[in-house]
Amino acid sequence: MxxxxxxxxxxxxxxxxxxxxxxxxxxxxxxxxxxxxxxxxxxxxxxxxxxxxxxxxxxxxxxxxxxxxxxxxxxxxxxxxxxxxxxxxxxxxxxxxxxxxxxxxxxxxxxxxxxxxxxxxxxxxxxxxxxxxxxxxxxxxxxxxxxxxxxxxxxxxxxxxxxxxxxxxxxxxxxxxxxxxxxxxxxxxxxxxxxxxxxxxxxxxxxxxxxxxxxxRLKFQQILDKEPAYLNNTAAWLQAAASEEMSVFRAWPDSPGPDSRGLLRPTAVLNWAFMRLLCWDPQDQKYPETVLMDQARLDHLSRRLQMLILEASVLLLTSAQFGGVVFSLCGFVGKLRQSVAALLEGSHSREADLKRALLELGGTVQQQVTEALGAQGGGLPQESQNLLRGQISDLWRNNNPVRALIGERVQGFLLATLQGCSAKRSPELPFPLGLLRAELAELGTAFGQIVRFNQTVFGPFYAPILRKLLLPPEQTEPAEDSRQTEVDLNTGQRLI
Structure with missing residues (x-):
């Protein structure tokens, strides 16, 4: 040895x-x-x-x-x-x-x-x-x-x-x-x-x-020495995240994102940049170079995230109409979740597959609700049947109000996971995300591990990019400050 x-x-x-x-x-x-x-x-x-x-x-x-x-x-x-x-x-x-x-x-x-x-x-x-x-x-x-x-x-x-x-x-x-x-x-x-x-x-x-x-770091620097433009996609990725964070700040000046000087916090920009990778357009070829080695893992987490969002959306729609009647029945929620997971499996790659899966899922959920109501001596009016099936089928749209609402709540959960460094310490989830808490916590833990390790490794490469993006030119610190910036990245604290 x-x-x-x-x-x-x-x-x-x-x-x-x-x-x-x-x-x-x-x-x-x-x-x-x-x-x-x-x-x-x-x-x-x-x-x-x-x-x-x-x-x-x-x-x-x-x-x-x-x-x-x-x-x-x-x-x-x-x-x-x-x-x-x-x-x-x-x-x-x-x-x-x-x-x-x-x-x-x-x-x-x-x-x-x-x-x-x-x-x-x-x-x-x-x-x-x-x-x-x-x-x-x-x-x-x-x-x-x-x-x-x-x-x-x-x-x-x-x-x-x-x-x-x-x-x-x-x-x-x-x-x-x-x-x-x-x-x-x-x-x-x-x-x-x-x-x-x-x-x-x-x-x-x-x-x-x-x-x-x-x-x-050493090997990446060697690649960068041979190809100086190798960080271009990473710079564009961080710039887009900073622009979105600034838009939020301008819309809500009291948001906790900026520091006491009114400047965006680099860690907040980095966290949001990684959040954007979970909804990355697969057709976009400009994937950040510093995250290429984790692209397959992040794509897998992204698919899992979208399935959880759709599952929670179906649970919310079903509960909104019949929650008080059927959700209290023993085993109903578990059976419903199994059906959702089974029918949505593999439907993420193409829009047509998702439409078809949701159409079939709407019929399955309607049947399960009908059976549950029938066991209690009730019935499901035809109008309610059509409404439920239509609402579930419409979830294929990214801008669907229910899907967007659930997506925002899940996004907040994952951001809290990144900020708190532990999915277990994140805030309580509202219904129906509480039913998926174990799955979301597992996803948040895996996502947080990727983000923290990436920031630890590539902090020295992110720091100068973020400094140029977030600080006015006259306030840009000299090169010796980059060492402090790196330390801050590694500890997850402020860069500037």
Whole structure:
């Protein structure tokens, strides 16, 4: 382990070294994080490092090539030829163990790469049992017990593997054919190596956070040095947010946005800029460069947000007409929410799909309300049926009054989440958003994490842009003030 890695890992003896893990065939690269950071491609390295640190679910996965592809067919032919050749060698009289010895050496090397520093006794056992010189002597004298060696290998794998691999280890134990045994051992070892790499990434993530912030800044600066115009979209994005914030201030001079000097607060502009990303026009190609690595995550949150807004709108419309009668019924709200979520699933991409989904949803909600009223001995007048279906169908419009009202309330909730740094401390939500509080809190937490990490990393790049936008030219501070600006961004406080 390199000195940097030891320092990042805090010198812990319980963390394996990624540098000793050789990639199995068909598995993803498992180079150490430090070596990944040394590669020359700034953009790809920046994206990978960012993904590892921001995405807590990030993990390497074994790569599989579909057999239907040319690559898959070639790989299958080569692998089958190799194992068939090994089968012939072991079936000959006397058996030929030349290739089997090579495989045993690779198995030993792989098992050693999975050992932790504390596995002193197990390492000694590996050296003793899988002593290749001794095994060659046993082969020369016809005394090699391959099944005994395989049994030791499987027992060692059992002691090292994650619990999720236990069923696969048990399946290997049931095999009798030595070729099948070796083939499955290599397959499961490949999975174990991937598990170990993912464990190491998870273990090192807390230690690498601050280093990653500096690394992302450095790589982004290198990109900026090569392409000076790389911040143009970011500047336009912040300028648009500042203009919208100023419009709000002019309309409501008593708004809490500006500071005591009547200037917009940079953190308020930044928060609003990120809010705008949740309703970003997918046709707009001018996505801010500093947020490109999180675009997929923000798009996902945006789709989830729109679905929650529509769900809350349907609940509000239904409650406005029949809330006192049917919303008190046990299970009605839960069943209604399930129907809304199911019918709106995947309808966000095209306007026509959303119209069709809402039309169908209107009929479903009408049916559920009718059944609920019928269970109480009542009925739903035809006029009320038509009104409810029409109101729900009309939610496809972005400027629909109910949808706009719910959107503003959700927007206020998310802004409070950003300002308060915790969705749990945000103000109570009015009906019907209170019914969706858990989902909104989860969304707000995920959104806040992206925003705060982005501001921490790119604060030094945002600061000069915001200074030019928000301060009069004669009040612009000299360059040395940029350090204070950066600190303020990192702590979430005022920039100016």
């Amino acid at each position: 390199s000195a940097q890695r030891k320092e990042a890992a805090g010198g812990s003896a319980d963390l394996p070294s990624l540098e000793t893990l050789d990639s199995p065939i068909g598995s993803p690269p498992t180079a150490s994080l430090s070596s990944l950071m040394d590669l020359e491609n700034c953009v790809s390295n920046l994206s990978l490092a960012h993904e590892i640190l921001v995405n807590r679910d990030f993990c390497f996965k074994p790569q599989t090539t579909p057999i239907t592809t040319l690559e898959g067919r070639v790989k299958d032919i080569v692998h089958r030829a190799f194992w068939d050749s090994l089968q012939e060698e072991l079936s000959s009289d006397p058996p030929n163990f030349s290739h089997a010895l090579v495989l045993l050496q690779e198995v030993k090397t792989t098992l050693e790469s999975l050992l932790l520093p504390g596995h002193v006794r197990l390492r000694a056992q590996l050296d003793e049992v899988l002593d290749l010189e001794l095994i060659r002597q046993q082969v020369d004298h016809g005394a090699l017990d391959l099944h005994r060696l395989v049994g030791f290998i499987i027992n060692t794998m059992t002691s090292l593997c994650a619990p999720v691999r236990d069923p696969e280890i048990r399946a290997v134990r049931d095999l009798k054919d030595p070729v099948e045994l070796l083939r499955e051992i290599f397959r499961v070892l490949g999975l174990m190596k991937t598990d170990m790499v993912n464990f190491t990434i998870q273990s090192l993530r807390p230690h690498l956070l601050q280093q990653a912030v500096q690394y992302e």
